[in-house]
Amino acid sequence: MTDALKLLFIRHAQSTGNLERRMQGHGDYPLTNRGRSQTRQLAERLRTENCVPTAIYTSPLKRTVQTAEILCNAFASERLVEFSVHYVPELAEFQNGVFQGLTWDEAKAQYPDLCHQLETHHDWIAIPEAETLQDARDRAQTILNHILTNYQNGDCVWLVSHSWIMQHLISELLGSPRSWRLRVQNTAIFEFWIDQSRWHRSDINQLNTDLWQIVRFNDVSHLDCD
Structure with a gap:
């Protein structure tokens, strides 16, 4: 199904908060040197695969913005493609209140x-x-409804985000009433191919696995074994 709407969920690279084992929440922690290296490895992989984005959606927090910028530059530096970049609060990490930064x-x-x-x-x-768990699931539903309404088969949309909200995004996309714990690694890729033209139908094609494909799941094979 090469003409599908392709969705790539990408977790940000290692941040200083990750390194210090902090509960980052909405705190603005930059990438570490290792994180920048991880992102360059991911960018090279996506370029090699010619995984060209139609649009990139990213959390507005520094660690995701820096990840998205490095990925963008890998394509834009050689004018390989033009695409739009959107900074959306729905993709931000868990707003963890009094625990932020601790x-x-x-x-x-x-x-x-x-x-x-x-x-x-x-x-x-x-x-x-x-915020509450329902807040997170509502955010996931809002951003996915936007993507599935505004992009068509043949488009490729990247969502650069955070591990906690990605769990809710993936559960919402898969239609699960439960959100599932996933150990999402830095720069991990989750890739889904969707027949957008049939997405809103409620007939037997909901069960047709030719139309809904999980291509990659928590894939970090681009990273060095360090």
């Missing part, structure tokens, strides 16, 4: 009772000043 040890020191509850209970516990 390591888990720092959080336990500042909020011992809350952290004890989170460590000992599996039901959802609200974090003060943070």
